[in-house]
Amino acid sequence: MNNIFFTVGPTELFPEVKHLFLEAIKEKLFSISHRSKEFENINSYTNTELRKLLCIPEEFHIFYLSSATECMERIIQNLVEKRSFHFINGYFAGRFYSIAKQLKKKPYQKKANLKDGFKFDKIKIPENTELICFTQNETSTGMVVEMENIYKVKNNYPDKLITVDVVTSVPYINIDFNKIDCAFFSVQKGFGMPPGLGVMIIKKDCIEKTRLLKEKKYNIGSFNNFITLAENADKFQTAVTPNIPGIYLLGKVCKLLNDKGIDRIREETDEKANMIYEYFSKHKYIRPFISSIQNRSNTTLVFDVAFNSNIIVDKMKRKGFVISRGYRDFKESQIRIANFPMHKITDVKKLLGAFNNL
């Protein structure tokens, strides 16, 4: 029996990935130079399909990096002189904050009450903050920050840059790029691909800040500094040999999603999420972790378990369903279930059926 992965990433691949990869090997696309016209065509194709899928305006660059964590590092290096501000709703938001400290910046942080979310009315962001960092969908806790609240913060602090980690919410989350400055993700989550590629979508204006930091002799990194990345992105090139299979597959997966229609994907995601939350709202010993419904993730759903949650994870695996354990401190008290576009409604029903007979 082949397991179905409902893990929060790496996760189930789109079934088409196998065929697409074979086709690319046959066409020898992974042997071409990253300085060739053929690579520029692949990059341009991916660019077009991704822009269409996520409604990315022309005023934004698309950069390819190796992981979402590298995106965090490069953002701090290239957009912050001294002060970033981090909304902490879980482990990965905390990682972003730690990276700022490791890179010798002086970041601020505001921790959420995980059950209820942030009290935005009461949070004051210090005047000298340069960059505000959100983790829109926290993979570790399943707590989301609503995009409307992020837009409000931008509206209240228009002189500050806003970056949004959407690692486990794209392509489901609808982002109005006119109201933020930067977003980033990796492909082994909602895009159903093998891991090894990070993607950053960044307003072209932001590079002015990088130029300023460079003039002031700050260390903005080497090959993946934003000035070099922008120069290359403009020509559909990359600074160094990138993960060409990743860039190629991302374009093809975006095409699949565009053909299906992003609205339908979002509706189906809502439908599946409702089904799962509805099921566990009546469960005897498995209950949603986040109390406030508007802060609950529809893509990475986190549940408290009344006893050691490893028992659930192991039993489900024996039934052919791989789900994630809780993260770090919650390892033995929670389970996490992913709900991404490649997860079929019929498989979600089977998953819940398996929970019936534990």
Next chain:
Amino acid sequence: MNNIFFTVGPTELFPEVKHLFLEAIKEKLFSISHRSKEFENINSYTNTELRKLLCIPEEFHIFYLSSATECMERIIQNLVEKRSFHFINGYFAGRFYSIAKQLKKKPYQKKANLKDGFKFDKIKIPENTELICFTQNETSTGMVVEMENIYKVKNNYPDKLITVDVVTSVPYINIDFNKIDCAFFSVQKGFGMPPGLGVMIIKKDCIEKTRLLKEKKYNIGSFNNFITLAENADKFQTAVTPNIPGIYLLGKVCKLLNDKGIDRIREETDEKANMIYEYFSKHKYIRPFISSIQNRSNTTLVFDVAFNSNIIVDKMKRKGFVISRGYRDFKESQIRIANFPMHKITDVKKLLGAFNNL
């Protein structure tokens, strides 16, 4: 007609890559968590096969990064307080030097006379140098530095760390790891794989230098600093979600090469290189670029062309053979031909046959 890639990388894939990738997708290896036991098993397998192939002692860590260029950046960040020394025999050696400058260090450099190599007897390395950087096989110029000369430098300067870029010479080059401190490469060259993975082999002792830099409050980077990388490598884990397909395929390709036998691979590489050099030594208008035979690469062979070399590259492509143009300044005056383990002797003969009838 399917082209054969004799480019210096990305290049021809091992034909087995297609089947290996399919097999892995079938087994859902690209859906597993990088924190799982299954990933540790993949990592451990690759580790074992790579150590066997390149005779890597236990005293060395194996780190997975995203590219050879990232290896350069992390080496400078983690092993240099102020002074690195760079032997410059081409563009990529120059990139290593530039990265040191971009990261606010004060590197020294010594440029080679490309025709004849370095005059090691006459080169004095300043006392305050911490790290000496070699590009053993320069992909841009086809100039090699003999390992014996690198060992002599280590012998003369035992207190300084030695790092060796072997991007386009592994697995052909025989490295005595007891006489160096660090080596690195990427997989889209001699390992015949798709691009997107950098590999660093580093003496465990080196991490003491990183600890010292950290104590002195230097910026050693964030998620890919050597302390974090070492802690994870010890457990066959990685700091962030890595290119799992890359790590998986590397192990399987090393197994293929181990089964064939590294000695035989090296002999065949010599045989094919001799065949190519022999052929062009008598050519009317294509001649080896590097005059001194001991400095000529057997894996990335570079030739001067008496007229615009694009004509040769284009004509060869029409005959089904993709070769590399010259690099940067040499773009229109040179050609570069790769000779890696996946290049068959019969195909090299066909390649040279095609040069006969240009």
